[in-house]
Amino acid sequence: NAGVTQTPKFRILKIGQSMTLQCTQDMNHNYMYWYRQDPGMGLKLIYYSVGAGITDKGEVPNGYNVSRSTTEDFPLRLELAAPSQTSVYFCASSYTGGYGYTFGSGTRLTVV
Amino acid sequence: AQRVTQPEKLLSVFKGAPVELKCNYSYSGSPELFWYVQYSRQRLQLLLRHISRESIKGFTADLNKGETSFHLKKPFAQEEDSAMYYCALSEKGNTDKLIFGTGTRLQVFP
Numbered sequence: 721n722a723g724v725t726q727t728p729k730f731r732i733l734k735i736g737q738s739m740t741l742q743c744t745q746d747m748n749h750n751y752m753y754w755y756r757q758d759p760g761m762g763l764k765l766i767y768y769s770v771g772a773g774i775t776d777k778g779e780v781p782n783g784y785n786v787s788r789s790t791t792e793d794f795p796l797r798l799e800l801a802a803p804s805q806t807s808v809y810f811c812a813s814s815y816t817g818g819y820g821y822t823f824g825s826g827t828r829l830t831v832v
Numbered sequence: 833a834q835r836v837t838q839p840e841k842l843l844s845v846f847k848g849a850p851v852e853l854k855c856n857y858s859y860s861g862s863p864e865l866f867w868y869v870q871y872s873r874q875r876l877q878l879l880l881r882h883i884s885r886e887s888i889k890g891f892t893a894d895l896n897k898g899e900t901s902f903h904l905k906k907p908f909a910q911e912e913d914s915a916m917y918y919c920a921l922s923e924k925g926n927t928d929k930l931i932f933g934t935g936t937r938l939q940v941f942p
Contacts, residue, residue, distance in 0.1 A: 751928060760841065762918065762934040778929065810876065816928060820866055820878035 722746050726811050726824035733801040733831045741796040741827050743811030751814045752794040753821065754778075754786065756807040763810065769794055801831045834859045836921050838933035845909050846941050853904040853936045855893075855919030864922035865902040866930070867893055871915045879904075879917070889913070909940045 727742045745752065750771045755763040765778030769788040783805055785797040794813075798805060808828050812821040837856045845851055857863060867879040880888045882895040882902060893904045902919060919933040 753929070755932075760934060763930075763932040765929055765931075768929060812876075814928060820868075820881055821876075821930060822878075823876040825875045 724811055724813055724822050724824040726809075726827050728827060729825065730828050731830070733798075733829065735801060735803065735831060737801050738797070738799050739801070739829075741798075741809055741811075741829075743794045743796065743824060744792050745794075745811075745813040745822070746792065747813060747815070747822065748791060749813035749815050749822070750791070751816070752788065753812045753814075754784075754794070754796045755810045755812065756780065757810060757826075758807050766796065766809075798829075803831050805829065806831045834921060834923060834931050836919050836931050836933035838917075838919055838936050840936045841934070842937045842939065844939040844941065847911055848908050851904075851906045851909045851913070851938065851940075853917050853919075853938065855902045855904065855933060857900050857902065857919075857921050859900075859921055863895075865893075865895055866920045866922065867891070867902075867904050868918045868920060868932075869915050870918070876918070909938075911940050911942055914938055914940045 724745045753768045754766040757763050764780045767786040769775045772791050775786050808826050810826050811824040814821045835858045865882045868876050869879045870876045891906045895902050916935050916937050918935045920930045923929045
């Protein structure tokens, strides 16, 4: 049982480059989330989805885009990378929030 | 606005000492609260949730609506408890988004 799988684990981007962070879950969870974790700042919600075809912005969506074409996948797209996007990104899923989230292992992104 | 506050960035104790990690929240409705833990080089994982009133790894947390607090407690800390602890509040509804506090690093010395 893989749970939530994120790829890549590490990435260095140059300013202005684009990339997609992949997130896949095999638990048939309806809800999926993307958070970023900055030192001393906790986790901030970027985007979330309550089911295939439905996405919505979180607290810090600027500079990111998402899609949810299947229940399993919830990729996060960075179009024009900026140094402010240097962070650790976590994907999570839940059947319903009352039971808590299952997190991926994270992607450490550095923009230089 | 909904907010979760963890006032301590770092809490250091010796093995066997009691531990209390503080969490205060502001929320207009009836909250669902959680504690998550992140051990070194591991992913975030759910430690416990208030609705289940359980004890996990010796940790307990009681929701105090009067004081709007959800402090995490353990009577005797162990070295393996050293980790980052996050308190989180769920916005109940059809999204169940979690709002996280800034986290408290617990260091347990031998």
